[in-house]
Amino acid sequence: MRTPIIAGNWKMNKTPAEAKALAEALIPLVQDAPCEVVLGTPAVNFAAVSEAIRGTNIKLGAQNMHWQPSGAYTGELSADMLLAAGCTYVILGHSERRQYFAETDEAVNRKALAAVKAGLIPIICVGETLSQREEGYTDTLVAYQTLTALTGLTAGQVAQVVVAYEPVWAIGTGEVATDEQANETVGVIRAAILGQYGDAAADAVRIQYGGSMNPANAGGLMRQPEIDGGLIGGASLKAEDFAKVVHFDK
Ligand code: PGA
Numbered sequence: 001m002r003t004p005i006i007a008g009n010w011k012m013n014k015t016p017a018e019a020k021a022l023a024e025a026l027i028p029l030v031q032d033a034p035c036e037v038v039l040g041t042p043a044v045n046f047a048a049v050s051e052a053i054r055g056t057n058i059k060l061g062a063q064n065m066h067w068q069p070s071g072a073y074t075g076e077l078s079a080d081m082l083l084a085a086g087c088t089y090v091i092l093g094h095s096e097r098r099q100y101f102a103e104t105d106e107a108v109n110r111k112a113l114a115a116v117k118a119g120l121i122p123i124i125c126v127g128e129t130l131s132q133r134e135e136g137y138t139d140t141l142v143a144y145q146t147l148t149a150l151t152g153l154t155a156g157q158v159a160q161v162v163v164a165y166e167p168v169w170a171i172g173t174g175e176v177a178t179d180e181q182a183n184e185t186v187g188v189i190r191a192a193i194l195g196q197y198g199d200a201a202a203d204a205v206r207i208q209y210g211g212s213m214n215p216a217n218a219g220g221l222m223r224q225p226e227i228d229g230g231l232i233g234g235a236s237l238k239a240e241d242f243a244k245v246v247h248f249d250k
Contacts, residue, residue: 002206004035004222005162005229006246007061007123008236009091009210012042019045022239023052029243031057035229037246038089039236040123043077050086061089061123064097067110069118079118090115091231093149094125095168105148112149116157123162123231124149125210126189130169138167142185143192155197159204163189164231170211172233176221182209183224190226215244222248 014022019041030037040061041049050060062085066076082090092115093108108124115122126145128138142165150158165186170177177185186207194202209221210231221227230248235241244250 002204002228004248005038005206005208006033006035006242006248007038007040007089007091007162007164007208007229007231008242009040009063009094009231009233010042010045010236011063011096011233013237014041014045016045016048020048020052022237023049023058025239026058026243027053027056029239030246033057033246034249035246038123040089040091040231043082043085046082046085046087059088060086061091062087062120063091063094065090065092065111065115065120067107067114069114079114079120082120083118087120089121089123089162091123091125091164093145095127095166095171099168105145108145108149109151112161113152116153116161121160121162123164123208125164125166125231127164127166127168127171127211133167133169138185139188142189146189146192147196150193150196155201158193158197158201162206162208162229163193164208164210165189166210166231168211172212174212176212176214176217177209179220179224182221183226186224186226213245215241218245218248 038059038061062082092111097103112122126142206228208229213230214235
């Protein structure tokens with residue numbers, strides 16, 4: 001059985017003081033979570049959040065990283081820096097990074113390889129735009145994005161990563177994919193992994209849904225057999241809402 005994983009993606013929100021307050025408010029609300037709980041916070045908040053969550057069941061995540069271990073890359077952070085700051089997870093290839101920062105599938109692949117090599121667990125985001133869905137490219141695209149991002153990893157390593165299926169048209173729009181749409185496309189991603197890496201990796205790899213997931217729709221999405229978790233943007237910024245998503249089984 002795959003352990004479900006609910007991760008907050010705070011994006012460019014919260015100062016260290018606000019981040020500390022949010023993390024502290026969450027601790028009692030999610031201490032009996034039926035899943036892994038991850039907070040993907042801006043890097044400036046790593047110290048405050050890792051201090052706040054020490055000894056709890058909450059894990060720290062970053063939202064991006066560079067693939068090189070060090071060097072002349074102004075403004076960037078390496079996998080070892082994230083690890084040293086207390087991160088367990090790193091979100092990679094989010095559609096906002098692809099859209100606004102020209103991140104390519106190849107760059108996501110370099111980052112995924114560097115993350116795994118360093119001992120971070122990547123949460124690799126894939127997903128189609130509305131026009132790609134309407135034109136019938138969703139399955140081909142998400143399979144391509146996924147397999148490109150994973151290129152060079154062994155089946156054993158693929159079993160450990162997390163993939164987040166995030167239809168671009170559902171992110172921050174309030175327009176969530178239906179349970180069936182989400183389940184079907186997550187199934188396509190798992191089938192692609194099965195074809196390339198075999199049964200054991202496909203059975204073990206956790207695949208989240210993301211895009212306007214909230215307390216009202218989390219239960220239905222999480223009951224889908226292919227969906228192992230959620231990557232939560234807007235609804236992760238309020239402790240009560242995020243805690244309700246974490247308790248999707250209630
Ligand atoms: P949303 O964002 O929940 O606000 O739609 C999800 C994401 O971007 O990961």
